[in-house]
Amino acid sequence: MSPRWRPDFWSGVLVVALAVVAVLMVWPLYNIFSASVIDNRSGALTVANFAQILGRPAYQGALINSLIVGVGGMLGATLLGVPLAMLTTRFVIKGRDLLATLAVLALVSPPFIGAYAWIMMLGSNGWMRALLADIGIELPPIYGMFGILLVFSLKFYPFVFLLTASGLGAISPSVEEAAESLGAGPWRRFFKVTLPLVFPAVSSGALLAFVLSIADFGTPSIVGGKVRLLATTAFDLFTAEMGGNPGLASATSVVLIAVSMAVVVLQRWAVRRRDIAGSLIRRPSPQRLGPIISAAAHFVCYAIVVAGSLPSLVVIYTSFRKTSGPVFHPGFSLDSYARILGEVPHVIVNSFAFSTGAVLLIVILGTLIGYILARRETLAAGALDSVLLVPYIVPGVVMGLAFVVTFNVPPLQITGTAAIIILMLFIRRLPYAVRSSAAILKQIKGSIEEAAISLGARPGRAFLKVTLPLMLPGVIAGALMGFITAINELSSSLILYVGRTMTMPVRIYLSVLDGQFGTASALATILLAATGLAVFVVFRISDRKESVFV
Amino acid sequence: MMLRRIPAIALGAVLIACLTVPAGAQQRVSIYTAHTANIVERLIPEFERATGIKADVVKAGSGDIINRARAEAANPKCDVIWSIGAELLEANTDLLEPYQPKESAMIADAFKSGSAWIPYTGILNVFVVNTKKLKPEEYPKSWADLAQPRFKNLVSMADAEKSGSAYMQLNTFLTIYSDNTAGWTKFKGVFDNLSISTSSGAVPRFVNDGEAVVGITLEDNAYLYLKGGGPVAIVYPEDGTSAIADGMALCKRAPNPAAGKAFIDWSLSAPVQEMVVQELGRRPIRKDAKPPGALKPMEQIKLVKYDIRNAANKRQEYIDKWRALMLAR
Numbered sequence: 001m002s003p004r005w006r007p008d009f010w011s012g013v014l015v016v017a018l019a020v021v022a023v024l025m026v027w028p029l030y031n032i033f034s035a036s037v038i039d040n041r042s043g044a045l046t047v048a049n050f051a052q053i054l055g056r057p058a059y060q061g062a063l064i065n066s067l068i069v070g071v072g073g074m075l076g077a078t079l080l081g082v083p084l085a086m087l088t089t090r091f092v093i094k095g096r097d098l099l100a101t102l103a104v105l106a107l108v109s110p111p112f113i114g115a116y117a118w119i120m121m122l123g124s125n126g127w128m129r130a131l132l133a134d135i136g137i138e139l140p141p142i143y144g145m146f147g148i149l150l151v152f153s154l155k156f157y158p159f160v161f162l163l164t165a166s167g168l169g170a171i172s173p174s175v176e177e178a179a180e181s182l183g184a185g186p187w188r189r190f191f192k193v194t195l196p197l198v199f200p201a202v203s204s205g206a207l208l209a210f211v212l213s214i215a216d217f218g219t220p221s222i223v224g225g226k227v228r229l230l231a232t233t234a235f236d237l238f239t240a241e242m243g244g245n246p247g248l249a250s251a252t253s254v255v256l257i258a259v260s261m262a263v264v265v266l267q268r269w270a271v272r273r274r275d276i277a278g279s280l281i282r283r284p285s286p287q288r289l290g291p292i293i294s295a296a297a298h299f300v301c302y303a304i305v306v307a308g309s310l311p312s313l314v315v316i317y318t319s320f321r322k323t324s325g326p327v328f329h330p331g332f333s334l335d336s337y338a339r340i341l342g343e344v345p346h347v348i349v350n351s352f353a354f355s356t357g358a359v360l361l362i363v364i365l366g367t368l369i370g371y372i373l374a375r376r377e378t379l380a381a382g383a384l385d386s387v388l389l390v391p392y393i394v395p396g397v398v399m400g401l402a403f404v405v406t407f408n409v410p411p412l413q414i415t416g417t418a419a420i421i422i423l424m425l426f427i428r429r430l431p432y433a434v435r436s437s438a439a440i441l442k443q444i445k446g447s448i449e450e451a452a453i454s455l456g457a458r459p460g461r462a463f464l465k466v467t468l469p470l471m472l473p474g475v476i477a478g479a480l481m482g483f484i485t486a487i488n489e490l491s492s493s494l495i496l497y498v499g500r501t502m503t504m505p506v507r508i509y510l511s512v513l514d515g516q517f518g519t520a521s522a523l524a525t526i527l528l529a530a531t532g533l534a535v536f537v538v539f540r541i542s543d544r545k546e547s548v549f550v
Numbered sequence: 551m552m553l554r555r556i557p558a559i560a561l562g563a564v565l566i567a568c569l570t571v572p573a574g575a576q577q578r579v580s581i582y583t584a585h586t587a588n589i590v591e592r593l594i595p596e597f598e599r600a601t602g603i604k605a606d607v608v609k610a611g612s613g614d615i616i617n618r619a620r621a622e623a624a625n626p627k628c629d630v631i632w633s634i635g636a637e638l639l640e641a642n643t644d645l646l647e648p649y650q651p652k653e654s655a656m657i658a659d660a661f662k663s664g665s666a667w668i669p670y671t672g673i674l675n676v677f678v679v680n681t682k683k684l685k686p687e688e689y690p691k692s693w694a695d696l697a698q699p700r701f702k703n704l705v706s707m708a709d710a711e712k713s714g715s716a717y718m719q720l721n722t723f724l725t726i727y728s729d730n731t732a733g734w735t736k737f738k739g740v741f742d743n744l745s746i747s748t749s750s751g752a753v754p755r756f757v758n759d760g761e762a763v764v765g766i767t768l769e770d771n772a773y774l775y776l777k778g779g780g781p782v783a784i785v786y787p788e789d790g791t792s793a794i795a796d797g798m799a800l801c802k803r804a805p806n807p808a809a810g811k812a813f814i815d816w817s818l819s820a821p822v823q824e825m826v827v828q829e830l831g832r833r834p835i836r837k838d839a840k841p842p843g844a845l846k847p848m849e850q851i852k853l854v855k856y857d858i859r860n861a862a863n864k865r866q867e868y869i870d871k872w873r874a875l876m877l878a879r
Contacts, residue, residue, distance in 0.1 A: 058877050125760035221748065226879060239712075327758060327778030500609075513748050515755025 009460035013368045014380055020365065021387050023412075024427040028402035029394065035405060036250035049251035059233065063255060066214045066230040069148055070263070073213030074206045076153025080304050081160025082202060087297050089168045092286045094298065099305050100162070101539070106308035107158035108531050110488040110505055112218030113524045114151045116512045117311030118142060119223060120318065122150075143225030151223060152213045154308045159212075160205030167201025168194075173285075199270075207267040211260050215395030217491040218509055230256045231397050231491070238401055238495065246405060253398040260393040312528055319521035326516055336522035343519070344507055348526060351504040354418060355486040358425035363479045366433025367471065371463065373434065374441035388431040399428060400495030416498045424496060425486040432485070433478045440474035441467070473541050480534045487530060577603045579809035582615045582801075583632040589829055596825070597816055603809050619645050619801060628801045629810030632670070632817070635714060639667040639797045640858050646799040647807070652815050656836045660853055661795040669795030670817060671826055672833030674851070675719050677785040678754045678772035683763040690764055692789040693723050697739030705743045706762035708750040710872045715750035719766050720868060721861050722792040725854050729864070734871060741875050758782055769845065773831035776844060786846055792856035793848075795835065 039046040053059045084103075088096050121128040122142040129139060140146040171194065179193045217231045224232065230252055237249035289297060322331040340348070369388075372381050391399070403424055407414045414420045444467060452462040468475075490505040497506050504523050511520035583590060594605050608618070608628070616638055619628055623645060631639070631646070639646065643666040651668055661669040677696075679689050690696050696705050708716035723740070727733040745762055747753060753765035754772045758780040765772070775782045798817060804810045816822060823834045827842050834841065841847065 123759065123761050226746075323778070325774045325778030326755065327775055327780035329779065514751030515749075515753075515758075516751070517755070 009458070009463075010372060010376060014372055014376075014378075014384070017365065017369045017372070017384060018380060020427075021384065024423055025387065025390060028399070028406040029390070031405045032250045032253055032398065032402040035246055036254045038247060049247040050254075052248060053251045053255060058228065059252070062228045062230050062233040062252075063259075065145075065227055066256070066259065068145065069152065069220070069229060070210040070214040070259070072145075072149040073152030073156060074210040076149055077156040077160045077209035078202065078206050080153060080157035080308075081205060082164055084157070084161045084301055084304050085164035085168055087301050089165050090286060091294070091297055092288050093301055099301055100165075101535075102305045102309050103158040103161055104535055105312065105532060106155065106305075107162075108484050108488070108535060109312050109528055110218070110490060110508075110524075112222055112490060112505070112509055112512070113315055113528075114155055114311040115147070115219040115222040116517065116520065117314040117318075118147060118151055120314055120517065121310070122147075141225070143223055144227050147223035147225070148220050148227065151219050152209070152216070154311075155219075156209035156212055157304065157308060159208045160202060163201045163205035163208075164198060167198040171197050203267050203270055207263060210263050211393060214256065214259060215397070215491075217395075217397050217494070218505075222509075222512055230259070231395055234397050234401065235491075235495070238404075246401065249401055250405075253395075253401055256398060257394055260395070264393055315521045315524045316528065318517060319525040321518065323518045326518065328518065336518040340519050340522050344502070344523075346500065347502050347504055347507045347523070350418070350501060351487055351527070352530070354422050354425060354501075354503060355483050357418075357422045358429065358486045359479050359482045361422070361426045362430055362433045362482045363475060366430055366478065366482075367437045367468070367475055369430075369434045370437025371441060371467070374438040375446060388434055391428050391431050396428065396489065396491030397495065399424065400492035403492070404495060415496070416501070418501050421493055421496050421501055421503070424492050425489055428489070428492065429482045429485055433482055436478040436481070437471060437475060440471050444470050477538050477541055480538050484531050484534050488527065577806070577809050578606060579603050579806055579813050580606045580608070580627060580629045581632050581813065582608045582619060582628045582630070583634075584615060585609070585633045592829060593822070593825065596822070597813065601812055601816060603812060605813070616642050616645070623802070626801050626803050626805065629804040629806045630798060630800060630813050632798045632813075633796055634798070636667075636669070636795050636797050636858050637714070637862050639799055641862055643667070645802055647802045647804060649800040649811055649814060651811075651818050653818050653836075656818070656820075656838060658835060658837045658848065660793045660848065661835050667797040667799035668814060668818070669835045670798045671796045671823075671830060672793050672835055673715075673796055674769040674786075674793045674833055675715070675722050675791045676767065676769045676772055677787060678757045678765040678767055678775070679783050679785055680757050680760055680763045680781055681783050682781045683760060686783075689783070689785050690787075691785070692787045693726060693740065694736070694789060696743060696764065696766075697736070698743075701743045701764060703743065703745050704763045705740070705745065706747060706753045706756040706765040707744050707767075708747050708753060709876070711869055711876075712748055713750045715768050716766075717865070717869070718792065718794060718856075718861070720872060721864075722790075722854065722856065724868070725792065725856060726790050729868070738875065746876070754780075754782060769833070770831040773842065773845065777831065777842075784845070786851045788852065790852045790854040793833065793851075793853050794856055794858070796832070 036049050037045055037047065039048060054063070084099075087093055088099060093099070119142055120126055122139060123129070124141065126142070129142075132139060142150075175197070176189055176193055179189045184192065214229070215231060217235060220227060220229045221232050221235075234249050234252040234256065237252060238246055288294075318328075319336050320332045320334070321336075322329045322333040323335045369384065373385050394402075403420060404415060406412075407420055414423075448470075449462050449467050452466045453459060457465065487503075488505060489503075490509055493503050493506050494509060497503065504527050508520045508523045508527070511517075511523070581594075585593075590607055590609060594607060597603070598605055608615075615631060615634060619626070619631065620642070622628070646666040648665045649668065654668070657669060658672070661672050677690060690698070690701065695701075707719065710716040710720045720737070723737055724733055727736050745756070747756065750767055751771055753762075753767040754775045756762040757765040758775045769784065772782065772784050776784060798814055800807065800810050800814065817826075818835070820836060820839060823836050823839045826832060827834045827839065831842050833845075833848065
């Protein structure tokens with residue numbers, strides 16, 4: 001390489017990437033932070049907003065509740081996910097692929113769908129509550145902490161399950177055999193050998209469950225009852241402060257980000273130096289269980305997965321029920337579908353158009369940035385890498401607020417347009433595409449491309465003609481993943497939408513709040529079908545199957 | 551080759567014909583509305599057929615419509631604002647041009663409004679009860695009954711801070727029992743029995759599904775469940791309730807004032823009011839129109855005088871007190 005810096009294709013990409021990240025991420029988040037330390041009336045620098053958020057009992061309650069929800073969701077997901085992973089990897093469980101597929105489907109369906117499906121099942125008049133009461137089981141009311149934790153545990157356990165399963169699959173059986181031959185019993189072996197080895201995988205899953213639990217907005221506002229959380233408080237404060245300086249909403253957002261960040265740091269610290277790369281000579285083979293224990297193991301596995309899939313089934317069933325206005329009657333019909341096609345066809349079109357638009361942007365820029373991160377180790381690329389961690393810990397509600405604050409005024413006044421929603425989906429999901437394309441590239445030898453360049457191809461052309469075709473399957477899988485998360489996005493869209501840019505999740509959420517369960521279910525079923533189809537295609541083109549989803 | 555082009559040429563000719571012929575004489579009206587899409591699609595073709603005026607409809611939330619009209623105030627684009635809450639119209643009269651519709655004498659007294667806007671449909675606050683959980687003699691008869699211990703946690707109402715209808719209901723209670731300390735103490739009794747929802751539309755859903763046995767809601771929301779055959783009944787409180795208008799108005803310096811006036815007159819005409827009542831389950835604004843089937847005639851319902859201006863002025867004070875009750879739960 002020549003010592004003098006010359007602008008080439010990749011430097012251009014780097015400049016564009018830095019500009020995009022600066023405008024769509026750094027600037028909006030800076031605005032939120034500065035709004036949180038500026039007095040609403042005088043405009044002077046102040047800590048009054050934080051003093052209020054941390055000092056008033058009502059807001060303190062929100063912070064404490066958020067921590068309870070985060071820890072509770074994390075524990076629930078771990079208690080369901082780890083046993084499921086242990087049983088399915090260590091023992092012969094029939095229908096393992098089916099279990100994994102159902103877990104993935106539960107993972108990708110929007111959480112607020114689960115929230116209202118559980119209301120229909122466990123509300124004070126729900127059929128499951130009646131069923132359980134008949135056999136003597138009295139459950140606490142669904143509205144409140146119980147409902148939130150139930151939904152989160154069943155929603156986020158697949159993260160723990162999939163990560164732990166792949167972690168367990170990577171432990172060489174010889175380590176455990178060594179422990180056994182040294183005289184350790186099965187329990188001691190598990191706690192002293194297996195668990196420490198799989199801990200990084202379990203804790204990454206648990207961490208995801210925590211961060212997603214405190215970031216989620218739809219679930220607590222549907223089943224939360226009186227329980228106030230940071231995410232719902234930020235949204236309420238934002239609506240109350242609309243038009244002025246959103247000082248309190250911003251301060252709440254900053255607290256929310258701080259909690260997420262603290263947990264991420266804590267997890268990184270807990271798994272430090274635990275990165276034991278086992279030289280895997282042979283894979284562990286699942287053991288056969290005795291008939292009674294096997295039946296019990298099957299029951300546990302299927303009970304967990306079926307409970308996680310129940311909300312989707314309830315939603316699909318509800319969408320086909322016969323209705324008259326908002327009232328359900330015995331029998332089946334397509335009434336709810338007819339109504340949504342008559343009333344809100346543009347909402348369906350919007351959802352597909354916005355997600356596709358965002359995914360196209362994500363694929364183009366994500367692939368190119370991924371290439372830079374994988375192949376060029378410069379200071380700017382390093383900076384880009386760390387900035388791209390930000391969307392993992394910033395909740396959708398906060399990102400939505402940051403966008404409103406930033407793009408509601410010149411020079412870039414785009415609130416109310418489709419563009420702002422597409423850009424939001426784009427920036428929130430870009431890091432995932434960057435990471436997956438960088439990971440793929442690390443498996444493709446750089447020498448092939450260098451050969452093309454030494455044969456006279458320009459860098460951009462060498463990438464397009466040589467490397468890109470090799471990356472393509474991975475890129476398509478990444479694009480579909482992006483599509484799945486984009487089309488299911490609620491919290492940021494709820495802040496940014498106006499009537500004509502409404503999306504399906506927003507409409508479902510509003511319909512649920514209005515008690516219009518029939519139309520909500522029909523829209524949710526369309527959303528589930530689109531999501532399921534994308535998952536199916538990912539399974540077909542990716543050899544890593546379910547592990548691409550975590 | 552030529553033969554294949556014929557359809558294209560024919561299509562072109564038709565297009566040109568369509569573009570040129572009507573453009574000259576066609577009268578247009580620009581309407582900003584908060585009506586839902588299905589109602590717009592049902593009513594606007596009727597208007598175009600009846601008057602020959604072409605309507606351009608902008609559909610958005612009430613707040614957005616006012617914001618948009620305000621943003622365009624220097625160079626107005628709208629002729630009519632159609633179906634927006636009375637309080638919003640009352641608070642933005644500077645954007646509106648007073649107009650007295652041809653049939654204004656037919657407007658029922660309960661819905662008579664200020665001079666800048668015209669009532670369009672009537673909204674009534676009612677109780678909705680679950681008929682499987684309560685026998686008719688057990689229904690709450692009045693607002694005061696809602697404070698009875700037997701309704702603990704069984705009365706559904708929306709959050710007055712978030713829902714305009716719930717604020718109206720709080721205000722109705724305070725209009726009946728006064729907004730002094732005694733009135734608020736009385737309200738606290740009702741409040742302690744409440745289970746609070748985010749949206750007023752969900753209240754009859756909770757009652758229909760048996761999650762609550764009584765709901766405080768708008769009559770048209772409850773009517774949808776009654777019409778749908780749900781196990782619900784509507785109760786009109788004996789100590790009085792409020793009827794409030796949903797309004798329409800001519801925009802100040804409207805580009806097509808004549809067409810705008812024609813639209814307002816059409817909206818107030820007997821057949822249109824009839825249709826609106828059937829489509830929305832709202833109360834007709836006219837003295838001579840009948841309410842939808844199962845609803846009690848207006849003259850048999852005890853109404854209190856609901857002061858829209860006072861409701862707008864006292865909002866901050868009432869909401870602060872409401873919030874204090876919420877935080878103390």
